[in-house]
Amino acid sequence: MNILLTGGAGYIGTHTCVAFQEQGHAVIVIDNLCNSRAVSLTRVEEITGKPVTFYPLDLRDRAGVQPVFERHPVDAVVHFAGLKSVAESVERPLMYYQNNIDATLALCDVMKHHGVKNLVFSSSATVYGNPETVPIKEDAPTAPFNPYGRSKRFIEEILTDLHQSDSSWNIALLRYFNPVGAHPCGRIGEDPSGVPNNLMPYISQVAVGKLPELMVFGDDYPTPDGTGVRDYIHVMDLAEGHVRALEKIISGSGLVTYNLGTGKGCSVREIIAAFEKASGRRIPVKISGRRPGDVPAYYADPSLAEKELNWRAIRGIDEMCADAWRWQSMNPAGYGETG
Numbered sequence: 496m497n498i499l500l501t502g503g504a505g506y507i508g509t510h511t512c513v514a515f516q517e518q519g520h521a522v523i524v525i526d527n528l529c530n531s532r533a534v535s536l537t538r539v540e541e542i543t544g545k546p547v548t549f550y551p552l553d554l555r556d557r558a559g560v561q562p563v564f565e566r567h568p569v570d571a572v573v574h575f576a577g578l579k580s581v582a583e584s585v586e587r588p589l590m591y592y593q594n595n596i597d598a599t600l601a602l603c604d605v606m607k608h609h610g611v612k613n614l615v616f617s618s619s620a621t622v623y624g625n626p627e628t629v630p631i632k633e634d635a636p637t638a639p640f641n642p643y644g645r646s647k648r649f650i651e652e653i654l655t656d657l658h659q660s661d662s663s664w665n666i667a668l669l670r671y672f673n674p675v676g677a678h679p680c681g682r683i684g685e686d687p688s689g690v691p692n693n694l695m696p697y698i699s700q701v702a703v704g705k706l707p708e709l710m711v712f713g714d715d716y717p718t719p720d721g722t723g724v725r726d727y728i729h730v731m732d733l734a735e736g737h738v739r740a741l742e743k744i745i746s747g748s749g750l751v752t753y754n755l756g757t758g759k760g761c762s763v764r765e766i767i768a769a770f771e772k773a774s775g776r777r778i779p780v781k782i783s784g785r786r787p788g789d790v791p792a793y794y795a796d797p798s799l800a801e802k803e804l805n806w807r808a809i810r811g812i813d814e815m816c817a818d819a820w821r822w823q824s825m826n827p828a829g830y831g832e833t834g
């Protein structure tokens with residue numbers, strides 16, 4: 496199949512390009528490179544030995560995107576493109592709504608125009624807000640509490656309306672938990688700009704000596720060791736989840752929603768210990784106050800994806816940390832240093 500990946504030059508997109516190419520699909524990428532670099536796609540080509548067709552375009556530029564659909568007989572679209580920093584979304588909500596929602600509207604419009612009605616959308620577990628119970632099932636109430644999370648929930652609703660208006664659309668809403676790790680070859684990985692917000696890239700940069708110490712945001716949560724608990728999922732497992740979701744929608748699924756997580760909660764302390772083991776380096780740690788907006792614990796009930804997609808995350812935290820460390824130590828400056 497010909498699969499178009501919006502935002503395909505980014506962290507999850509590059510790993511998913513690899514997964515699709517390894518299944519024999521052709522990939523076409525649209526990305527405006529606002530949070531990525533084109534060299535990431537050269538690395539994908541290097542890993543798979545197959546070409547990636549790349550269009551450096553903003554998805555909101557309909558006149559630019561239209562010809563891509565004219566040139567390629569696109570079978571399905573996987574829509575990763577979006578801004579993803581919670582803190583930035585609180586400071587610049589209009590930018591988040593404009594980018595994430597307008598890009599999706601423009602994309603769907605062009606898809607509709609070309610009769611392409613198979614879509615996989617990158618949503619987030621953040622749509623659940625502070626869950627009433629864990630593990631979280633797909634039918635749990637949604638209550639996102641920041642503009643980023645709300646942009647994801649609004650898009651889910653827009654896509655639900657689209658499917659209601661025309662049931663020939665097949666749409667998978669994938670709610671990712673906490674993607675971490677990297678391709679095991681160490682050539683592609685997460686390359687945050689500036690100081691990382693998220694735990695795994697922060698620890699990696701402490702381990703490699705770019706940052707002095709890790710601040711643990713609270714050790715007084717009602718969790719087994721007092722630190723926050725999350726469902727970390729290896730990005731390669733996540734990428735394979737997209738392959739299965741695509742197979743599902745191509746078979747005529749209608750609108751479907753899946754949690755993509757491992758189902759296992761892991762604390763900040765457990766991640767630190769696993770990373771120290773993987774890297775052979777000690778991570779200096781300082782306990783600080785809780786980060787505003789953090790919830791004590793959330794992890795997925797991934798059983799629906801297991802049942803309906805025949806997909807399950809198989810990689811554990813030792814592998815996640817080993818692969819994250821390999822990427823970080825081989826590319827201390829991310830994609831910046833090696834070009």
Ligand code: NAD
Pocket residue numbers: 501502503504505506507508525526527528529530531552553554555574575576577578579594598617618619620671672673674
């Ligand atoms: P990323 O920033 O690495 O990738 C997103 C890509 O989209 C970037 O390459 C960026 O340049 C591109 N982009 C953004 N706006 C665009 C636009 N208007 N036109 C064209 N390209 C545009 O992020 P990621 O971690 O790979 O995340 C991919 C998707 O998954 C995002 O939608 C994100 O919100 C979602 N998600 C990510 C996480 C996570 O922890 N990484 C968790 C849940 C959901």
Ligand code: UD1
Pocket residue numbers: 581582619620621644672673674692693694695697709710711712713722723724725763786787788789
């Ligand atoms: C954050 C976002 C969430 C987004 C997700 C993407 C917030 C409030 N939430 O989730 O919307 O979908 O990233 O992966 O920003 N921690 C530290 N020190 C650090 C960084 C993190 O102790 O320097 C702790 C956090 O308190 C948390 C855990 O590590 O308990 C994971 O944090 P993080 O990687 O930022 O992910 P989330 O908070 O789950």
